[in-house]
Amino acid sequence: MIGLIDCNNFFVSCERLFRPDLQKKPVAVLSSNDGCIVARSQEVKKLGIPMGVPYFQIKNMCKKEKITIFSSNFQLYRDISSRIMHVLKEEVQNIEVYSIDEAFFNVHTNVTEKEMAEMRMRVMQKTGIPVSIGVAHTKTRAKIANNIAKHRMRDGRLTMSAIGGGEGGEQEQEEGVCILDMTMWENIKNTLPCGNVWGIGRQTTAFLTSEKIETVGQLLACDRAFIKQSLGVVGERLCMELSGTSIYRVGDSVHTQESYTSTRSFGKIIRDKETLISALSYHITHLAEKLRTQSEVASKISIVLQGSRYGAFSHREDILSTTLTMSTNDTTTLIREAQKLLIKLYDSEIPYKKAGIILSGILREEVTSRSLFDDHNTHEDRSVLNTVTDNINKKFGAHTLHFGVLYGTEKWKENKRLVSKEYTTKWSEICTVKAI
DNA sequence: TCTGGGGTCCTAGGACCC
DNA sequence: TCTGGGGTCCTAGGACCC
Numbered sequence: 001m002i003g004l005i006d007c008n009n010f011f012v013s014c015e016r017l018f019r020p021d022l023q024k025k026p027v028a029v030l031s032s033n034d035g036c037i038v039a040r041s042q043e044v045k046k047l048g049i050p051m052g053v054p055y056f057q058i059k060n061m062c063k064k065e066k067i068t069i070f071s072s073n074f075q076l077y078r079d080i081s082s083r084i085m086h087v088l089k090e091e092v093q094n095i096e097v098y099s100i101d102e103a104f105f106n107v108h109t110n111v112t113e114k115e116m117a118e119m120r121m122r123v124m125q126k127t128g129i130p131v132s133i134g135v136a137h138t139k140t141r142a143k144i145a146n147n148i149a150k151h152r153m154r155d156g157r158l159t160m161s162a163i164g165g166g167e168g169g170e171q172e173q174e175e176g177v178c179i180l181d182m183t184m185w186e187n188i189k190n191t192l193p194c195g196n197v198w199g200i201g202r203q204t205t206a207f208l209t210s211e212k213i214e215t216v217g218q219l220l221a222c223d224r225a226f227i228k229q230s231l232g233v234v235g236e237r238l239c240m241e242l243s244g245t246s247i248y249r250v251g252d253s254v255h256t257q258e259s260y261t262s263t264r265s266f267g268k269i270i271r272d273k274e275t276l277i278s279a280l281s282y283h284i285t286h287l288a289e290k291l292r293t294q295s296e297v298a299s300k301i302s303i304v305l306q307g308s309r310y311g312a313f314s315h316r317e318d319i320l321s322t323t324l325t326m327s328t329n330d331t332t333t334l335i336r337e338a339q340k341l342l343i344k345l346y347d348s349e350i351p352y353k354k355a356g357i358i359l360s361g362i363l364r365e366e367v368t369s370r371s372l373f374d375d376h377n378t379h380e381d382r383s384v385l386n387t388v389t390d391n392i393n394k395k396f397g398a399h400t401l402h403f404g405v406l407y408g409t410e411k412w413k414e415n416k417r418l419v420s421k422e423y424t425t426k427w428s429e430i431c432t433v434k435a436i
Numbered sequence: 437t438c439t440g441g442g443g444t445c446c447t448a449g450g451a452c453c454c
Numbered sequence: 455t456c457t458g459g460g461g462t463c464c465t466a467g468g469a470c471c472c
């Protein structure tokens with residue numbers, strides 16, 4: 001059987017961990033630049049505030065309903081996430097970290113809800129973060145099981161009606177866990193909407209609706225050739241998973257990353273080339289450092305520029321890439337390449353709102369060969385410079401030592417007015433406990 | 437005034453090869 | 455007059471996920 005553990009309202013739970021006064025009170029977390037709502041407490045969901053809504057549209061409502069708002073604090077969330085995964089590794093043998101707040105794991109066939117409920121309590125006790133656990137025969141079904149588990153938690157003994165299914169059976173249910181066995185699957189599949197399934201998004205849901213296919217039961221009753229023809233191999237696999245044949249194994253998605261992206265919206269409109277260079281260099285500094293700590297190099301660099309998506313220049317995104325003559329993780333080389341790309345892509349007429357870098361063609365540093373025409377001495381010098389820079393920044397904090405082009409960062413840096421402290425990753429912001 | 441960021445996989449079509 | 459068949463690799467774009 002495959003289990004899926006998922007943290008409840010993860011970012012909100014992280015904030016509450018250090019603000020216990022906010023338990024049971026409405027709390028929401030914003031995306032970077034304080035743009036949109038990306039995490040909501042149960043109380044906020046009940047108020048009808050949807051996921052992803054722009055903050056400025058509901059600012060008044062937040063004030064009226066006394067919702068506590070936080071800017072996103074990814075340092076904190078990443079650290080709490082790693083603690084949870086660490087605890088989980090002690091609990092089960094095979095875990096696959098799927099996202100910042102989710103992990104799949106294998107569990108024995110006769111696992112009981114009681115066992116999972118106990119595991120859930122231990123994770124909560126050791127980390128302070130509430131989680132839900134769903135178990136089923138396949139990953140896709142485990143996702144559904146987890147969804148049911150989440151609803152069981154909210155209002156005590158809730159049924160599937162909240163996500164569209166009709167949960168049958170009178171058996172005792174544990175809070176926050178669900179083992180979706182054959183009997184229960186047969187009970188829910190004919191009322192479970194396709195759109196609630198992992199892997200069926202907006203487009204596919206619209207298509208299925210147009211074909212009068214609304215529920216998972218109806219989808220599974222379809223002709224296989226029709227599925228393959230209209231939804232491709234992805235749809236075919238999805239149906240296999242739904243019908244109980246496991247296609248995706250635990251551990252499948254654990255492999256080295258193929259690309260790294262760093263992009264950020266600007267706090268205000270940017271028009272001049274120099275500030276764009278500064279922004280791109282900032283992203284390169286971050287990514288190149290990441291490559292170096294992982295002993296990797298990139299063989300392709302892309303710059304991304306985007307005009308304001310709302311207003312006269314609606315949705316204009318430009319990408320320009322170049323393949324490097326030699327794979328590298330050297331900050332200087334990458335900044336130079338980005339500058340060349342920017343000169344080609346830059347348009348003084350466009351009010352820019354966002355810029356970023358994508359590094360791809362990621363390779364292990366030791367397997368890459370050197371170019372015949374490469375200047376060996378320059379390479380060595382750069383390597384020494386990068387090492388020294390990395391060490392200083394590691395010791396004294398990010399960007400202590402940086403390239404001159406990064407002056408200008410303050411011109412585009414995001415707004416983050418409501419950010420909480422780095423309680424667990426920064427000495428100066430650590431919690432103080434007073435014993436009386 | 438104000439609308440996020442970081443990924444993966446699949447597919448179709450073009451370039452190129454023998 | 456008549457101009458094949460079978461591949462691979464790369465890329466851009468779409469759909470989806472958290």
